[in-house]
Amino acid sequence: TGQWGPLPNIEALLLASTGYRVALPNPRGSTDRGSAWVDGLHGAWGRADAEDVHAVVDHLQATGRADAGRLGVCGLSYGGFLTQWLVATSDRFAAAVAENGVSNQLSAWANCDIGPAYAAESGMGDPLTDKGAARLWEASPLRLAAGIRTPLLMLQAEDDLRCPASDNEQLFLALRSLRRTVRYVLYPESSHLYQGGGRFDRRLDRHRRVLDWFRTHLPLDSK
Structure with missing residues:
Protein backbone atom coordinates (compact mmCIF):
# COMPACT_ATOMS: atom_id res chain seq x y z
CA THR A 1 0.00 0.00 0.00
CA GLY A 2 2.96 2.33 -0.41
CA GLN A 3 2.80 5.27 -2.75
CA TRP A 4 5.11 7.68 -4.53
CA GLY A 5 4.73 11.24 -3.31
CA PRO A 6 5.72 14.53 -4.96
CA LEU A 7 9.38 14.13 -3.97
CA PRO A 8 11.48 11.76 -6.11
CA ASN A 9 13.15 8.70 -4.62
CA ILE A 10 16.82 7.82 -4.96
CA GLU A 11 16.31 5.78 -8.16
CA ALA A 12 14.48 8.64 -9.83
CA LEU A 13 17.20 11.11 -8.88
CA LEU A 24 6.59 6.81 -10.78
CA PRO A 25 3.12 5.30 -11.21
CA ASN A 26 0.84 4.54 -8.27
CA PRO A 27 -1.17 1.52 -9.47
CA ARG A 28 -4.13 0.00 -7.68
CA GLY A 29 -3.11 -0.96 -4.15
CA SER A 30 -1.41 2.40 -3.53
CA THR A 31 -2.81 4.50 -0.70
CA ASP A 32 -3.03 7.81 -2.55
CA ARG A 33 -6.51 7.39 -4.06
CA GLY A 34 -8.61 6.11 -1.20
CA SER A 35 -9.72 2.72 0.09
CA ALA A 36 -11.47 1.65 -3.11
CA TRP A 37 -8.20 2.08 -5.02
CA VAL A 38 -6.36 0.02 -2.41
CA ASP A 39 -9.05 -2.68 -2.47
CA GLY A 40 -8.74 -2.91 -6.24
CA LEU A 41 -5.57 -4.96 -5.81
CA HIS A 42 -7.08 -7.43 -3.34
CA GLY A 43 -6.46 -10.88 -4.75
CA ALA A 44 -5.46 -9.37 -8.09
CA ALA A 66 8.52 7.70 -23.98
CA ASP A 67 9.54 5.68 -27.02
CA ALA A 68 8.48 2.12 -27.72
CA GLY A 69 11.48 -0.18 -27.56
CA ARG A 70 13.36 2.20 -25.24
CA LEU A 71 11.66 1.48 -21.94
CA GLY A 72 13.09 0.23 -18.65
CA VAL A 73 11.42 -0.86 -15.44
CA CYS A 74 12.65 -1.26 -11.87
CA GLY A 75 11.21 -1.83 -8.42
CA LEU A 76 11.89 -3.00 -4.88
CA SER A 77 9.94 -5.41 -2.66
CA TYR A 78 6.41 -5.45 -4.08
CA GLY A 79 7.91 -3.39 -6.89
CA GLY A 80 10.46 -6.16 -7.36
CA PHE A 81 7.64 -8.66 -7.75
CA LEU A 82 5.84 -6.38 -10.19
CA THR A 83 9.01 -5.83 -12.21
CA GLN A 84 9.50 -9.59 -12.50
CA TRP A 85 5.86 -10.00 -13.46
CA LEU A 86 5.93 -7.26 -16.08
CA VAL A 87 8.93 -8.69 -17.91
CA ALA A 88 7.46 -12.19 -17.67
CA THR A 89 4.21 -11.11 -19.30
CA SER A 90 5.40 -8.42 -21.72
CA ASP A 91 8.30 -7.81 -24.09
CA ARG A 92 7.94 -4.03 -24.13
CA PHE A 93 10.82 -3.37 -21.69
CA ALA A 94 14.43 -3.34 -22.88
CA ALA A 95 15.98 -3.61 -19.41
CA ALA A 96 14.80 -4.33 -15.88
CA VAL A 97 16.05 -4.22 -12.29
CA ALA A 98 14.16 -6.21 -9.64
CA GLU A 99 15.26 -5.79 -6.04
CA ASN A 100 14.16 -7.94 -3.09
CA GLY A 101 11.14 -9.12 -5.02
CA VAL A 102 8.89 -12.16 -4.74
CA SER A 103 9.15 -14.74 -7.49
CA ASN A 104 7.39 -17.68 -5.82
CA GLN A 105 4.34 -16.86 -3.72
CA LEU A 106 4.18 -20.43 -2.44
CA SER A 107 7.61 -20.40 -0.83
CA MET A 124 -3.62 -14.22 -2.12
CA GLY A 125 -4.72 -17.37 -0.31
CA ASP A 126 -2.55 -20.06 1.29
CA PRO A 127 -0.93 -23.32 0.18
CA LEU A 128 -2.95 -25.45 2.61
CA THR A 129 -5.63 -26.21 0.02
CA ASP A 130 -5.39 -26.97 -3.68
CA LYS A 131 -7.34 -23.81 -4.49
CA GLY A 132 -5.13 -21.62 -2.31
CA ALA A 133 -1.93 -23.12 -3.66
CA ALA A 134 -3.16 -22.61 -7.22
CA ARG A 135 -3.89 -18.93 -6.53
CA LEU A 136 -0.44 -18.36 -5.06
CA TRP A 137 1.28 -20.13 -7.93
CA GLU A 138 -0.82 -18.22 -10.46
CA ALA A 139 0.60 -14.94 -9.09
CA SER A 140 4.22 -16.17 -9.11
CA PRO A 141 6.63 -14.76 -11.73
CA LEU A 142 8.62 -18.01 -11.43
CA ARG A 143 5.72 -19.79 -13.13
CA LEU A 144 6.26 -17.56 -16.17
CA ALA A 145 10.07 -17.58 -16.19
CA ALA A 146 10.20 -18.98 -19.73
CA GLY A 147 8.58 -15.75 -20.95
CA ILE A 148 11.31 -13.50 -19.54
CA ARG A 149 13.64 -12.30 -22.28
CA THR A 150 14.30 -8.80 -20.96
CA PRO A 151 17.82 -8.44 -19.49
CA LEU A 152 17.18 -8.62 -15.74
CA LEU A 153 19.38 -7.47 -12.88
CA MET A 154 18.34 -9.04 -9.57
CA LEU A 155 19.55 -7.32 -6.39
CA GLN A 156 19.02 -9.04 -3.07
CA ALA A 157 19.73 -8.36 0.60
CA GLU A 158 21.09 -11.51 2.22
CA ASP A 159 19.41 -10.90 5.59
CA ASP A 160 16.06 -9.82 4.15
CA LEU A 161 13.29 -11.39 6.26
CA GLN A 170 14.70 -19.72 -7.64
CA LEU A 171 14.00 -17.26 -10.45
CA PHE A 172 17.70 -16.63 -10.99
CA LEU A 173 18.37 -20.35 -11.36
CA ALA A 174 15.44 -20.70 -13.75
CA LEU A 175 16.69 -17.88 -15.96
CA ARG A 176 20.25 -19.21 -15.92
CA SER A 177 18.90 -22.61 -16.94
CA LEU A 178 17.03 -20.92 -19.79
CA ARG A 179 20.24 -19.08 -20.77
CA ARG A 180 18.63 -15.66 -20.43
CA THR A 181 20.48 -12.44 -19.69
CA VAL A 182 20.35 -12.22 -15.90
CA ARG A 183 22.65 -11.15 -13.09
CA TYR A 184 22.11 -11.82 -9.39
CA VAL A 185 23.87 -9.75 -6.72
CA LEU A 186 23.62 -10.71 -3.04
CA TYR A 187 24.51 -8.07 -0.45
CA PRO A 188 25.77 -9.62 2.82
CA GLU A 189 24.60 -8.43 6.23
CA SER A 190 21.91 -6.32 4.57
CA SER A 191 18.19 -6.07 5.32
CA HIS A 192 15.10 -5.33 3.23
CA LEU A 193 15.63 -1.58 2.81
CA TYR A 194 19.42 -1.56 2.72
CA GLN A 195 19.36 0.66 -0.37
CA GLY A 196 18.44 3.61 1.84
CA GLY A 197 19.82 2.68 5.25
CA GLY A 198 22.44 0.00 4.78
CA ARG A 199 26.21 0.24 4.84
CA PHE A 200 27.33 3.08 2.63
CA ASP A 201 29.72 1.07 0.46
CA ARG A 202 27.00 -1.46 -0.35
CA ARG A 203 24.48 1.25 -1.09
CA LEU A 204 26.98 2.91 -3.41
CA ASP A 205 27.70 -0.39 -5.15
CA ARG A 206 23.99 -0.97 -5.57
CA HIS A 207 23.38 2.48 -7.08
CA ARG A 208 26.25 2.01 -9.53
CA ARG A 209 24.96 -1.38 -10.63
CA VAL A 210 21.49 0.02 -11.34
CA LEU A 211 22.91 2.79 -13.49
CA ASP A 212 25.39 0.50 -15.25
CA TRP A 213 22.68 -2.04 -16.07
CA PHE A 214 20.49 0.54 -17.75
CA ARG A 215 23.45 2.16 -19.50
CA THR A 216 24.38 -1.23 -20.93
CA HIS A 217 20.95 -2.50 -21.94
CA LEU A 218 19.14 0.81 -22.46
CA PRO A 219 21.86 3.22 -23.63
CA LEU A 220 20.88 6.86 -23.85
CA ASP A 221 22.48 7.29 -27.27
CA SER A 222 20.51 4.44 -28.88
CA LYS A 223 18.15 5.31 -31.70
Missing part, protein backbone atom coordinates in the same frame (compact mmCIF):
# COMPACT_ATOMS: atom_id res chain seq x y z
CA LEU A 14 20.01 8.82 -10.04
CA LEU A 15 18.39 7.92 -13.35
CA ALA A 16 17.16 11.44 -14.11
CA SER A 17 20.56 12.94 -13.36
CA THR A 18 22.06 10.50 -15.87
CA GLY A 19 19.59 11.55 -18.55
CA TYR A 20 16.69 9.10 -18.30
CA ARG A 21 13.09 10.20 -18.03
CA VAL A 22 11.47 8.59 -14.98
CA ALA A 23 7.81 7.88 -14.23
CA TRP A 45 -1.65 -9.31 -8.03
CA GLY A 46 -0.29 -9.43 -11.54
CA ARG A 47 -3.58 -8.27 -13.02
CA ALA A 48 -4.82 -4.90 -11.72
CA ASP A 49 -1.34 -3.58 -10.94
CA ALA A 50 0.20 -4.62 -14.27
CA GLU A 51 -2.78 -3.21 -16.14
CA ASP A 52 -2.31 0.17 -14.46
CA VAL A 53 1.44 0.30 -15.13
CA HIS A 54 0.87 -0.51 -18.79
CA ALA A 55 -1.78 2.23 -18.93
CA VAL A 56 0.77 4.74 -17.64
CA VAL A 57 3.36 3.60 -20.18
CA ASP A 58 0.78 3.76 -22.98
CA HIS A 59 0.00 7.34 -21.97
CA LEU A 60 3.67 8.28 -21.88
CA GLN A 61 4.15 6.91 -25.38
CA ALA A 62 0.98 8.54 -26.71
CA THR A 63 2.08 11.94 -25.39
CA GLY A 64 5.64 11.63 -26.71
CA ARG A 65 7.28 11.24 -23.32
CA ALA A 108 7.21 -16.76 0.25
CA TRP A 109 4.12 -17.76 2.23
CA ALA A 110 6.32 -19.83 4.54
CA ASN A 111 9.65 -17.99 4.35
CA CYS A 112 8.53 -14.36 4.62
CA ASP A 113 8.40 -13.03 8.19
CA ILE A 114 4.76 -12.00 7.71
CA GLY A 115 3.91 -14.46 4.93
CA PRO A 116 0.75 -16.23 6.17
CA ALA A 117 -0.87 -13.07 7.56
CA TYR A 118 0.05 -10.95 4.56
CA ALA A 119 -1.10 -13.52 2.03
CA ALA A 120 -4.47 -13.72 3.77
CA GLU A 121 -4.93 -9.95 4.09
CA SER A 122 -4.00 -9.35 0.45
CA GLY A 123 -6.41 -12.00 -0.80
CA ARG A 162 10.46 -9.80 4.29
CA CYS A 163 11.52 -11.07 0.84
CA PRO A 164 14.16 -13.74 1.52
CA ALA A 165 17.02 -14.50 -0.82
CA SER A 166 15.94 -18.13 -1.21
CA ASP A 167 12.83 -16.97 -3.05
CA ASN A 168 14.57 -14.90 -5.71
CA GLU A 169 17.35 -17.42 -6.18
Whole structure:
Protein backbone atom coordinates (compact mmCIF):
# COMPACT_ATOMS: atom_id res chain seq x y z
CA THR A 1 0.00 0.00 0.00
CA GLY A 2 2.96 2.33 -0.41
CA GLN A 3 2.80 5.27 -2.75
CA TRP A 4 5.11 7.68 -4.53
CA GLY A 5 4.73 11.24 -3.31
CA PRO A 6 5.72 14.53 -4.96
CA LEU A 7 9.38 14.13 -3.97
CA PRO A 8 11.48 11.76 -6.11
CA ASN A 9 13.15 8.70 -4.62
CA ILE A 10 16.82 7.82 -4.96
CA GLU A 11 16.31 5.78 -8.16
CA ALA A 12 14.48 8.64 -9.83
CA LEU A 13 17.20 11.11 -8.88
CA LEU A 14 20.01 8.82 -10.04
CA LEU A 15 18.39 7.92 -13.35
CA ALA A 16 17.16 11.44 -14.11
CA SER A 17 20.56 12.94 -13.36
CA THR A 18 22.06 10.50 -15.87
CA GLY A 19 19.59 11.55 -18.55
CA TYR A 20 16.69 9.10 -18.30
CA ARG A 21 13.09 10.20 -18.03
CA VAL A 22 11.47 8.59 -14.98
CA ALA A 23 7.81 7.88 -14.23
CA LEU A 24 6.59 6.81 -10.78
CA PRO A 25 3.12 5.30 -11.21
CA ASN A 26 0.84 4.54 -8.27
CA PRO A 27 -1.17 1.52 -9.47
CA ARG A 28 -4.13 0.00 -7.68
CA GLY A 29 -3.11 -0.96 -4.15
CA SER A 30 -1.41 2.40 -3.53
CA THR A 31 -2.81 4.50 -0.70
CA ASP A 32 -3.03 7.81 -2.55
CA ARG A 33 -6.51 7.39 -4.06
CA GLY A 34 -8.61 6.11 -1.20
CA SER A 35 -9.72 2.72 0.09
CA ALA A 36 -11.47 1.65 -3.11
CA TRP A 37 -8.20 2.08 -5.02
CA VAL A 38 -6.36 0.02 -2.41
CA ASP A 39 -9.05 -2.68 -2.47
CA GLY A 40 -8.74 -2.91 -6.24
CA LEU A 41 -5.57 -4.96 -5.81
CA HIS A 42 -7.08 -7.43 -3.34
CA GLY A 43 -6.46 -10.88 -4.75
CA ALA A 44 -5.46 -9.37 -8.09
CA TRP A 45 -1.65 -9.31 -8.03
CA GLY A 46 -0.29 -9.43 -11.54
CA ARG A 47 -3.58 -8.27 -13.02
CA ALA A 48 -4.82 -4.90 -11.72
CA ASP A 49 -1.34 -3.58 -10.94
CA ALA A 50 0.20 -4.62 -14.27
CA GLU A 51 -2.78 -3.21 -16.14
CA ASP A 52 -2.31 0.17 -14.46
CA VAL A 53 1.44 0.30 -15.13
CA HIS A 54 0.87 -0.51 -18.79
CA ALA A 55 -1.78 2.23 -18.93
CA VAL A 56 0.77 4.74 -17.64
CA VAL A 57 3.36 3.60 -20.18
CA ASP A 58 0.78 3.76 -22.98
CA HIS A 59 0.00 7.34 -21.97
CA LEU A 60 3.67 8.28 -21.88
CA GLN A 61 4.15 6.91 -25.38
CA ALA A 62 0.98 8.54 -26.71
CA THR A 63 2.08 11.94 -25.39
CA GLY A 64 5.64 11.63 -26.71
CA ARG A 65 7.28 11.24 -23.32
CA ALA A 66 8.52 7.70 -23.98
CA ASP A 67 9.54 5.68 -27.02
CA ALA A 68 8.48 2.12 -27.72
CA GLY A 69 11.48 -0.18 -27.56
CA ARG A 70 13.36 2.20 -25.24
CA LEU A 71 11.66 1.48 -21.94
CA GLY A 72 13.09 0.23 -18.65
CA VAL A 73 11.42 -0.86 -15.44
CA CYS A 74 12.65 -1.26 -11.87
CA GLY A 75 11.21 -1.83 -8.42
CA LEU A 76 11.89 -3.00 -4.88
CA SER A 77 9.94 -5.41 -2.66
CA TYR A 78 6.41 -5.45 -4.08
CA GLY A 79 7.91 -3.39 -6.89
CA GLY A 80 10.46 -6.16 -7.36
CA PHE A 81 7.64 -8.66 -7.75
CA LEU A 82 5.84 -6.38 -10.19
CA THR A 83 9.01 -5.83 -12.21
CA GLN A 84 9.50 -9.59 -12.50
CA TRP A 85 5.86 -10.00 -13.46
CA LEU A 86 5.93 -7.26 -16.08
CA VAL A 87 8.93 -8.69 -17.91
CA ALA A 88 7.46 -12.19 -17.67
CA THR A 89 4.21 -11.11 -19.30
CA SER A 90 5.40 -8.42 -21.72
CA ASP A 91 8.30 -7.81 -24.09
CA ARG A 92 7.94 -4.03 -24.13
CA PHE A 93 10.82 -3.37 -21.69
CA ALA A 94 14.43 -3.34 -22.88
CA ALA A 95 15.98 -3.61 -19.41
CA ALA A 96 14.80 -4.33 -15.88
CA VAL A 97 16.05 -4.22 -12.29
CA ALA A 98 14.16 -6.21 -9.64
CA GLU A 99 15.26 -5.79 -6.04
CA ASN A 100 14.16 -7.94 -3.09
CA GLY A 101 11.14 -9.12 -5.02
CA VAL A 102 8.89 -12.16 -4.74
CA SER A 103 9.15 -14.74 -7.49
CA ASN A 104 7.39 -17.68 -5.82
CA GLN A 105 4.34 -16.86 -3.72
CA LEU A 106 4.18 -20.43 -2.44
CA SER A 107 7.61 -20.40 -0.83
CA ALA A 108 7.21 -16.76 0.25
CA TRP A 109 4.12 -17.76 2.23
CA ALA A 110 6.32 -19.83 4.54
CA ASN A 111 9.65 -17.99 4.35
CA CYS A 112 8.53 -14.36 4.62
CA ASP A 113 8.40 -13.03 8.19
CA ILE A 114 4.76 -12.00 7.71
CA GLY A 115 3.91 -14.46 4.93
CA PRO A 116 0.75 -16.23 6.17
CA ALA A 117 -0.87 -13.07 7.56
CA TYR A 118 0.05 -10.95 4.56
CA ALA A 119 -1.10 -13.52 2.03
CA ALA A 120 -4.47 -13.72 3.77
CA GLU A 121 -4.93 -9.95 4.09
CA SER A 122 -4.00 -9.35 0.45
CA GLY A 123 -6.41 -12.00 -0.80
CA MET A 124 -3.62 -14.22 -2.12
CA GLY A 125 -4.72 -17.37 -0.31
CA ASP A 126 -2.55 -20.06 1.29
CA PRO A 127 -0.93 -23.32 0.18
CA LEU A 128 -2.95 -25.45 2.61
CA THR A 129 -5.63 -26.21 0.02
CA ASP A 130 -5.39 -26.97 -3.68
CA LYS A 131 -7.34 -23.81 -4.49
CA GLY A 132 -5.13 -21.62 -2.31
CA ALA A 133 -1.93 -23.12 -3.66
CA ALA A 134 -3.16 -22.61 -7.22
CA ARG A 135 -3.89 -18.93 -6.53
CA LEU A 136 -0.44 -18.36 -5.06
CA TRP A 137 1.28 -20.13 -7.93
CA GLU A 138 -0.82 -18.22 -10.46
CA ALA A 139 0.60 -14.94 -9.09
CA SER A 140 4.22 -16.17 -9.11
CA PRO A 141 6.63 -14.76 -11.73
CA LEU A 142 8.62 -18.01 -11.43
CA ARG A 143 5.72 -19.79 -13.13
CA LEU A 144 6.26 -17.56 -16.17
CA ALA A 145 10.07 -17.58 -16.19
CA ALA A 146 10.20 -18.98 -19.73
CA GLY A 147 8.58 -15.75 -20.95
CA ILE A 148 11.31 -13.50 -19.54
CA ARG A 149 13.64 -12.30 -22.28
CA THR A 150 14.30 -8.80 -20.96
CA PRO A 151 17.82 -8.44 -19.49
CA LEU A 152 17.18 -8.62 -15.74
CA LEU A 153 19.38 -7.47 -12.88
CA MET A 154 18.34 -9.04 -9.57
CA LEU A 155 19.55 -7.32 -6.39
CA GLN A 156 19.02 -9.04 -3.07
CA ALA A 157 19.73 -8.36 0.60
CA GLU A 158 21.09 -11.51 2.22
CA ASP A 159 19.41 -10.90 5.59
CA ASP A 160 16.06 -9.82 4.15
CA LEU A 161 13.29 -11.39 6.26
CA ARG A 162 10.46 -9.80 4.29
CA CYS A 163 11.52 -11.07 0.84
CA PRO A 164 14.16 -13.74 1.52
CA ALA A 165 17.02 -14.50 -0.82
CA SER A 166 15.94 -18.13 -1.21
CA ASP A 167 12.83 -16.97 -3.05
CA ASN A 168 14.57 -14.90 -5.71
CA GLU A 169 17.35 -17.42 -6.18
CA GLN A 170 14.70 -19.72 -7.64
CA LEU A 171 14.00 -17.26 -10.45
CA PHE A 172 17.70 -16.63 -10.99
CA LEU A 173 18.37 -20.35 -11.36
CA ALA A 174 15.44 -20.70 -13.75
CA LEU A 175 16.69 -17.88 -15.96
CA ARG A 176 20.25 -19.21 -15.92
CA SER A 177 18.90 -22.61 -16.94
CA LEU A 178 17.03 -20.92 -19.79
CA ARG A 179 20.24 -19.08 -20.77
CA ARG A 180 18.63 -15.66 -20.43
CA THR A 181 20.48 -12.44 -19.69
CA VAL A 182 20.35 -12.22 -15.90
CA ARG A 183 22.65 -11.15 -13.09
CA TYR A 184 22.11 -11.82 -9.39
CA VAL A 185 23.87 -9.75 -6.72
CA LEU A 186 23.62 -10.71 -3.04
CA TYR A 187 24.51 -8.07 -0.45
CA PRO A 188 25.77 -9.62 2.82
CA GLU A 189 24.60 -8.43 6.23
CA SER A 190 21.91 -6.32 4.57
CA SER A 191 18.19 -6.07 5.32
CA HIS A 192 15.10 -5.33 3.23
CA LEU A 193 15.63 -1.58 2.81
CA TYR A 194 19.42 -1.56 2.72
CA GLN A 195 19.36 0.66 -0.37
CA GLY A 196 18.44 3.61 1.84
CA GLY A 197 19.82 2.68 5.25
CA GLY A 198 22.44 0.00 4.78
CA ARG A 199 26.21 0.24 4.84
CA PHE A 200 27.33 3.08 2.63
CA ASP A 201 29.72 1.07 0.46
CA ARG A 202 27.00 -1.46 -0.35
CA ARG A 203 24.48 1.25 -1.09
CA LEU A 204 26.98 2.91 -3.41
CA ASP A 205 27.70 -0.39 -5.15
CA ARG A 206 23.99 -0.97 -5.57
CA HIS A 207 23.38 2.48 -7.08
CA ARG A 208 26.25 2.01 -9.53
CA ARG A 209 24.96 -1.38 -10.63
CA VAL A 210 21.49 0.02 -11.34
CA LEU A 211 22.91 2.79 -13.49
CA ASP A 212 25.39 0.50 -15.25
CA TRP A 213 22.68 -2.04 -16.07
CA PHE A 214 20.49 0.54 -17.75
CA ARG A 215 23.45 2.16 -19.50
CA THR A 216 24.38 -1.23 -20.93
CA HIS A 217 20.95 -2.50 -21.94
CA LEU A 218 19.14 0.81 -22.46
CA PRO A 219 21.86 3.22 -23.63
CA LEU A 220 20.88 6.86 -23.85
CA ASP A 221 22.48 7.29 -27.27
CA SER A 222 20.51 4.44 -28.88
CA LYS A 223 18.15 5.31 -31.70
